[in-house]
Amino acid sequence: MTAATLPAQHTERRVPPLGGFNLTFLGLELRRMLRNRRTMVFVIVMPVVFYLLFGRKGATIVGTSLNYRTFEMVSLALYGAMTACVSGGSMVAVERALGWSRQLRLTPLRPVAYVSIKILTAMTLGLVPIALLFVFGALQGVRLPAHEWILCALAVAVGSLVFATLGLFMGYLLPSENVMQFLGPILGVLAFLGGVFIPVNVLSPSLVTVAKFMPVYGVNQLAHAPLGTGLGWEVFANIAIWLAIFVGGSALLFRRDTRRV
C-alpha cells in the first residue's frame, strides 16, 4: 500500500483544538492592522488631535459637575476604540473580496473561531487609543480617583464589542475592499448623534429622544457613567438590542455568504 509511505496516516489525523483559535493568529492579525496607515490615522492620530484641539477647556458642562477636559478624554477614547473596532470587524469585507475567507474554508478553522479572532483583534487594537487618550488626559490635567480611571477604561474597552460586531455586520453586508472609506463618515455622524462629542442634552433637548435609539448612545452613556453622569435601564436596553441586531445580522449574512460561494 503506497499510503504507508505518506507521513501521517489516515487514522492519526486529528482536528485542531478550539476550532483553530490561537494567539499566533491573533498576533499576525494585529500586525496587519498596524500596517494599515489609514486605519492608524483614524484610530490613533485623529482622536488625539481632536482632544488636543477641543478637549482642553476646563469649563463645566451644563447640567453636570463634569468639565470638558474629562468628558472629552473619555469620549475620544471611545471614538478611537469605536473606529478601531469597526475597521477590525469590517476587515471581513476585504477578506471576502480577496478570496481569503474561501481559502480559510479549506483549513480546519471553524467559523466561530475566525469571527472570535476578528472581534478580539479589533478590541485589542481599541485598547491603544484608550491608553493614549488617558495619558494625554492626565497630561492635560485630568484628575480622577483610581477606580474611575479603571471603570471608564473598562467600560470603553468592553462596550466596544458592540462596534466590533457592527463592523462585522458591515463587513458581511458590503462587498467592497474599501469599506472604511464609506464607514468612516457614518461613524462620525453616529458618534455625534449618540452624544459622544458633545452631550446630547447640551446640543438640543429634542435630540435626546433620537439619541436614545442610536447604536453609539448606550456605550457612550456607559463609558461616562463612572464619572457620575447617571445610568438608566434604557442604556442597557440600547446596548443589548444593538448587540443582538449586529450579531444576528452577521450570522445571517455569514450563512448567505457561505451558501453562495
Next chain:
Amino acid sequence: MSCDIRDQRICALATVAATIDRMTLTPTEQAAMLAVDLRGVTKRFGPVTAVDNLTLAIEQGEIVAFLGPNGAGKTSTIDMMLGLSRPNAGSVAVYGRRPSDAIARGEIAAVMQTGGLLKDLTVAETVRLTSTLFPHTRPTAEVLERAGIAGIADRLVGKCSGGEQQRLRFALALLADPLLMVLDEPTTGMDVEGRRDFWAAIRQDARRGRTVMFATHYLEEADSYADRIVLIRQGRIVADGTTAEIKAMASGRMVRATLPDADRSAIASLAGVESVELRGDTVLVRAKDSDGVARYLLSQTRARDLEITADNLEDAFIALTGDDADDYERSSR
C-alpha cells in the same frame, strides 16, 4: 522499535497479521481507501446543470488530470470535493469521509486558481498563520523550500508575481501534508517558465506517494503530468483512461472512401470501428485499426479514392469535448 531474537518471530507474525488484515477488507472498507469517491453527483445552478450524474473514483497515489474546456463543470466538481458546495444529488466522499471532515483533518488540500491571499502579510507570515490552523504541519521553512519560495519569505504578498503567489498557495497546501492535493487550473496566467517550475515542484512532491488531482484545459499539461486523464464535457465524463489509453483513442484514424450504397452495418461490425458516417457516396469510418478497415473496403467492396488520416491528441480533445461530440461520446461509453 527493536526486537530481540526471540521476539523477532512475534514481530514478523504481527506484520503478517497486519498485512492479512489489509487484504481482507470488506467492500465498504475498500471504498474507504479510495481517495475520492463521487457517485452519481449532480450540481445544478438554477436551470443550468453544471455537473450531471458524475461518477468518479480515484485511488490513493494516482495523478489524475481533470481535463475539459471552460465551463465543463471542473470547478463545480472540485468545489463539491472540497466541501465548498453541496451536490443536489449523489454522494461525495474523500477517504471515506465527508469533505468537510477530510478538510478538518488536513487530509485534503487545494490550490485554487486565483485570490485567497492577503496582500498585507509577507510570504512567511501567510505560511505561519495557516500552519497554526492545523494540529500538525510540516515546518514553515520546509514548505517554503519545497515550493521554491524560501528566497522571498519576507516579501509582502501584494508585491509577489502571479507565479510566486501560486507557489505560495502550493506551499500552503503542502503544510498539512495532505493525502490528496487538488489543484484547480493552477497555472492559469503563468508564463512558460513559471509553469515549468511549478509543475517540477508538483512532480517532485507527487513522487512521495501523494494523490494529486488537477483540473486543466491545457492538453499538454494533462499529457505531461498525469497518469490518468478524465475528460469532462457538459458535466459528464466523456473519456477516462491512462494517458496512453487516451492517446490510443486519440490516435484513432479516419478512413475515407468513395463507395456508393455502402453497407453501414457491415462496416460498423468490423473490429476497432468506432463510428461510421455516410455522406452521399462518401463513407467516413473512424477506427483504431484503420488498416483492417482499408483492407476490407478495398478487397470486399468496390470502394475507391481511399484516404487514411491520423488524428492528433488535440483533435481528439476537441472531438471528445466539442459541441458536436455526441457520436464519440456514445462510442466511448
